[in-house]
Amino acid sequence: MRFQHIVFYWSLVLPVVMSGCDSSDQPLQPEETPEINEPEAADSTVLEVVSVTTSGTENQYTFHVEIKSPDKGCDQYADWWEVIDTSGKLLYRRVLLHSHVNEQPFQRSGGPVAISSDREVLVRGHMNNQSYSLKVMRGSPGSGFVRDTLAADFAMGLEKEDPLPEDCDF
Numbered sequence: 001m002r003f004q005h006i007v008f009y010w011s012l013v014l015p016v017v018m019s020g021c022d023s024s025d026q027p028l029q030p031e032e033t034p035e036i037n038e039p040e041a042a043d044s045t046v047l048e049v050v051s052v053t054t055s056g057t058e059n060q061y062t063f064h065v066e067i068k069s070p071d072k073g074c075d076q077y078a079d080w081w082e083v084i085d086t087s088g089k090l091l092y093r094r095v096l097l098h099s100h101v102n103e104q105p106f107q108r109s110g111g112p113v114a115i116s117s118d119r120e121v122l123v124r125g126h127m128n129n130q131s132y133s134l135k136v137m138r139g140s141p142g143s144g145f146v147r148d149t150l151a152a153d154f155a156m157g158l159e160k161e162d163p164l165p166e167d168c169d170f
Contacts, residue, residue, distance in 0.1 A: 044070055045070050046070065046127075046130065046133055046134075046135065047069040047070070047078050047125040047126070047127050047130070047133040047135070048067070048068045048069070048125070048133060048135040049065060049066070049067055049081065049123050049124060049133065049135060050066040050067060050068050050105050051065075051145070052064070052065050052066075052137040052145040053145075054113075054141040056111065056112065056141075058116055059112070059114040059115065060111070060112045061111055061112060061113045061115060062109055062111035062112060062113075063083060063092070063094075063110055063111055063113055063123065064107060064108075064109045065081050065094070065107065065109070065110070065123055065125075065137075066105050066106070066107040067105055067106060067107070067108075067125050068104055068105035069100065069104070069105075069125065069127060070127075071099040071100050071101045071104070072099070072101060073099050073101060073168075073170070074098075074099055074128075074168035074170065075129065076099075076128065076129050076130075077096070077098070077099035077100065077101075077128055077168060078096055078099075078100065078125055078126065078127055078128075079095065079096055079126055079127065079128040079165045079168070080094060080095045080096055080125070080126045080164075080165065081093075081108070081110075081125045081126070082094070082123070082124060082125075082126070082158065083115075083121050084121065084122050084123075084155055085119070085122075086120055086121070086122065088155030088158070090155075090158050090161055091114070091121065092110060092113045093161075093163055094108055094109075094110030095163050095164070095165045096165070097165070097168070097169050098168055098169040098170045099168060099170065115140075115141070117141045117142035118140050118142045118143070119141075120140050121138075121140065122136050122137070122138050122150065123136060123137045123145065124136040128168070131159065132150075132156070134149050134150050134151075135147070135149060136148050136149065
């Protein structure tokens with residue numbers, strides 16, 4: 001209890017004593033908080049596959065894909081996500097029928113995808129006016145998925161393969 005009284009006393013007296021030491025007769029300013037280096041924010045101008053989980057069984061997997069995209073309406077929106085193998089073969093594509101301007105990030109599920117639990121695949125997204133995102137998820141239903149980055153020219157020919165979106169609803 002006595003210690004608390006002393007601390008309280010010095011918390012009252014110390015600022016008064018310290019202000020008398022300042023020759024400028026200006027109140028002392030608290031020290032500026034040092035700048036904290038935060039990790040860089042995600043790039044809000046490109047689509048990013050944020051997470052991938054799966055459910056189901058061998059050759060019948062449903063993919064649950066979370067996407068963050070700079071949707072602005074039908075002129076700029078995420079129009080599909082796809083599952084491809086590591087050689088660039090299209091295994092599944094989930095066409096998105098509308099923009100998700102006010103729903104970011106958003107999750108959509110699709111399947112079935114006919115792969116084994118240990119088959120490594122890539123999940124990537126596509127913007128109608130920007131092509132494929134280089135930010136993807138790599139993994140398998142058995143081991144899970146991690147972030148990865150693809151080369152800009154990886155499996156670009158898939159952009160013309162069906163199924164493709166017919167129109168944007170809104």
